[in-house]
Amino acid sequence: MTRMLGTIATVCFLVCGLGGSLAHAHRVGVFCWVEGNKLHTQSTFQPGGPVKGGRLQIVIPATGEVLATGTTDLKGEYTFDIPIKALKEGLDFRVSLLAGAGHQGHWDVSAADYMEVPDPGPESSVAPLQAKAPGLANPENASHVLGMNGISKDALQKLLDQELDRKLAPIKRSLAQLQQARPSVSEVIGGIGYIFGIMGLVLYFKSKKSV
Amino acid sequence: MHISEGVLSAPVLLAGAGLTLTGLTIALKKMDYDTLPQVAVMAAAFFVASLIHVPLGPSSVHLILNGILGLVLGWGAVPAIFIALLLQAVLFQFGGLVVLGANTVIMGLPALVVWMLFSRGIRGNGRTACICAASAGALSIFLSALLAAVALWISGDDLLTTAKLIALAHVPIMLLEGGMTAVVVGFLKKIKPEMLA
Numbered sequence: 001m002t003r004m005l006g007t008i009a010t011v012c013f014l015v016c017g018l019g020g021s022l023a024h025a026h027r028v029g030v031f032c033w034v035e036g037n038k039l040h041t042q043s044t045f046q047p048g049g050p051v052k053g054g055r056l057q058i059v060i061p062a063t064g065e066v067l068a069t070g071t072t073d074l075k076g077e078y079t080f081d082i083p084i085k086a087l088k089e090g091l092d093f094r095v096s097l098l099a100g101a102g103h104q105g106h107w108d109v110s111a112a113d114y115m116e117v118p119d120p121g122p123e124s125s126v127a128p129l130q131a132k133a134p135g136l137a138n139p140e141n142a143s144h145v146l147g148m149n150g151i152s153k154d155a156l157q158k159l160l161d162q163e164l165d166r167k168l169a170p171i172k173r174s175l176a177q178l179q180q181a182r183p184s185v186s187e188v189i190g191g192i193g194y195i196f197g198i199m200g201l202v203l204y205f206k207s208k209k210s211v
Numbered sequence: 212m213h214i215s216e217g218v219l220s221a222p223v224l225l226a227g228a229g230l231t232l233t234g235l236t237i238a239l240k241k242m243d244y245d246t247l248p249q250v251a252v253m254a255a256a257f258f259v260a261s262l263i264h265v266p267l268g269p270s271s272v273h274l275i276l277n278g279i280l281g282l283v284l285g286w287g288a289v290p291a292i293f294i295a296l297l298l299q300a301v302l303f304q305f306g307g308l309v310v311l312g313a314n315t316v317i318m319g320l321p322a323l324v325v326w327m328l329f330s331r332g333i334r335g336n337g338r339t340a341c342i343c344a345a346s347a348g349a350l351s352i353f354l355s356a357l358l359a360a361v362a363l364w365i366s367g368d369d370l371l372t373t374a375k376l377i378a379l380a381h382v383p384i385m386l387l388e389g390g391m392t393a394v395v396v397g398f399l400k401k402i403k404p405e406m407l408a
Contacts, residue, residue: 104215191298199251
């Protein structure tokens with residue numbers, strides 16, 4: 001009986017005393033988002049801090065060919081120029097992260113994520129100016145206005161895409177941070193429950209045998 | 212210390228799985244089933260320990276507790292570590308199912324080694340016991356780091372660089388666990404000496 005009470009006290013101590021500081025363990029994650037022809041990456045230990053100095057690679061999973069490499073900075077971030085080969089051929093690729101000492105994570109980028117955004121041509125310098133045009137709020141109206149300036153609908157589409165990418169970047173970044181959720185207390189307690197459940201099962205079958 | 216999926220080569224994975232199976236078979240035969248509640252408590256402690264983060268300099272570390280598991284459970288440490296790692300892999304995606312065998316060897320083998328080396332020593336009087344327990348705690352971490360480095364080396368990493376990286380990262384935990392193991396063993400010896408395997 002005393003042994004049982006001791007056991008329960010130990011577990012309560014572990015869960016209550018230490019549950020508050022649950023953090024960092026050994027899973028690494030890399031999250032990527034596209035902005036124009038740039039590919040931003042953010043790498044973190046989940047949960048825990050950024051991966052500093054982690055090695056990043058853009059790999060084509062099918063062939064194993066490495067298209068580009070990079071190293072994360074102190075914030076765990078790195079920005080790739082999307083490789084020309086991938087842009088030309090519309091390849092799906094994988095960004096893999098080697099965080100050292102056996103830690104590895106990856107993120108898949110499909111061609112659809114970046115092919116919608118054509119390579120910004122010479123018009124890109126016009127973008128900030130045109131973006132300020134009041135007519136831009138309404139695409140049809142805008143195309144009319146711009147049409148008078150001699151800019152085609154395609155060019156407008158490009159401008160809009162670029163502008164959207166720029167505006168959405170912070171949202172994508174917060175999504176990246178959301179993805180890196182740490183193990184919840186309920187999962188931890190569930191795990192402990194499993195351990196004692198298994199113990200109970202074994203004891204049950206053992207006691208049947210001895211009877 | 213949890214090695215991720217896709218890092219180790221097939222021979223290392225197979226060897227890890229084989230060793231773990233053998234270890235589990237021997238352990239289940241040798242285990243005294245009256246100590247099963249202890250095994251479960253220690254498994255739970257090991258399961259939770261990896262989640263407790265101690266910020267240290269640029270990085271952060273966590274306790275592993277395999278030394279104390281060995282001292283308290285003896286062979287029972289193998290199933291305890293296996294179950295805890297299995298649940299960590301399934302629930303938190305630490306490590307993974309494919310590398311479960313290798314990870315169990317990396318953390319379980321040192322537990323057995325320190326138990327065999329120090330289980331007599333910790334029964335001695337005051338100071339000897341304290342030193343033995345502290346060495347057990349520190350040595351188990353060192354051996355785990357060494358095993359992890361060797362596993363990565365066979366899988367193609369550069370041994371010296373990896374070993375240095377892992378060993379350096381684990382020096383603080385070695386000290387921490389050495390101290391903690393000494394305290395826990397001292398405590399157990401006072402209140403429940405029969406708990407030590």
